[in-house]
Amino acid sequence: MQLKVNGAVRSFNGDPEMPLLWYLRDMLELTGTKYGCGMGLCGSCTVHVEGKAVRSCQTKMGTLAGKSVVTIEGLGGGHAVQQAWMKENVPQCGYCQSGQIMQAVALLKEKPKPTDQDIDSAMQGIICRCGTYQRIRTAIKTAAAVKA
Ligand code: FES
Ligand code: FES
The missing domain is CATH 1.10.150.120 ([2Fe-2S]-binding domain)
Known part of the structure; x- marks a missing residue:
């Protein structure tokens, strides 16, 4: 699948259950987005998907085909x-x-x-x-x- 991150087209062929937070930090090395609780409770992992604020630890990669993600770096x-x-x-x-x-x-x-x-x-x-x-x-x- 493809998605946009900070305006650039990216490909992802991994586990659709992977949290967006893992993808951003571990695969794209966009470490400005922080891992706090991993349970949707603290908000430190907040990014934008299609312009809306979401918790990236709770957002699965499989839901992001064709979507636009913006992080603090963006x-x-x-x-x-x-x-x-x-x-x-x-x-x-x-x-x-x-x-x-x-x-x-x-x-x-x-x-x-x-x-x-x-x-x-x-x-x-x-x-x-x-x-x-x-x-x-x-x-x-x-x-x-x-x-x-
Ligand atoms: S890491 Fe705490 S809400 Fe995502
Ligand atoms: S947790 Fe230290 S500035 Fe917010």
């Missing part, structure tokens, strides 16, 4: 959300942050001017053991203002 560094993250000094240890950013990008695509409630409900599945939630919220608002 944002390129200059994305408004990444810039806002730097401006607000969001990360602490950093482990959860690629998942946080991918979820935030998906949120702003859907709701360019999110309310606090929108932010809480979109971001609640991404756990930060360092407790950076307040700065995450500020950075999402900063990015929303830039994009407005």
